[in-house]
Amino acid sequence: MSAQPATAKSDFRISPIEPPYSNALSDTFVRVMPPGVAPLKLFRTMARNPRVLQRMFAGSFLDQGGITLRERELVILRTCFRCNCEYEWGVHVAFFSQKAALSKADVTATLENESHSLPDNEALILELVDQLHGQAQVTDELWTALARHYSDEQLLELIALTGYYHTISFIANAAGVQAEEYAPRFG
Known part of the structure; x- marks a missing residue:
């Protein structure tokens, strides 16, 4: 028997989480998003696996680095x-x-x-x-x-x-x- 592709209720393969968010996740979103901007769909999708989301943020290159x-x-x-x-x-x-x-x-x-x-x-x-x-x-x-x-x-x-x-x-x-x-x- 062959595996069937995952089906979704929308065009997303993995749907982003919707509010209300946990306190920890809300704090994370506030920390990484500009004031007044809703969390990105990518971040909300990755929040389905909080460990992956946290590792992504931990490895971020959006800080002041050695290049302009x-x-x-x-x-x-x-x-x-x-x-x-x-x-x-x-x-x-x-x-x-x-x-x-x-x-x-x-x-x-x-x-x-x-x-x-x-x-x-x-x-x-x-x-x-x-x-x-x-x-x-x-x-x-x-x-x-x-x-x-x-x-x-x-x-x-x-x-x-x-x-x-x-x-x-x-x-x-x-x-x-x-x-x-x-x-x-x-x-």
Whole structure:
């Protein structure tokens, strides 16, 4: 007998939890969401397994790291695009593109094969994401070019950030998390 796919009452494969939330979960949502913004559908979906949700927050790269906010967001947007995760791409465009000083052309560059509109170091970051996504490896040529702009510590952060957002993309895509109403789409 073959396994049957899970059926859901909505388009979600795993439906987000609905309020009222436990005190602990409410506190978590308040800590990670901007004031007045409802918890993301992704967070509410992951709350079905509180351990996974807590581990995701524990491993977050949304703090002040060794790369700029702009560089971080370029990595996240390109990774989400390469993973076909319109959900997370849209959330990051909505919440972070203005803070990261990303123009509409910069955001569009994360969706294209050519990134001529970006400075050289940022175009290299997108190429790093592409190589990690495509081959799980980085060529010596790209590594040498990146090393002219970034320290070993920064390179490790860029690699880890790419991997982290692969995981987020896998969860959002596989669980069928639906787009937030305010988030832009790829098209």
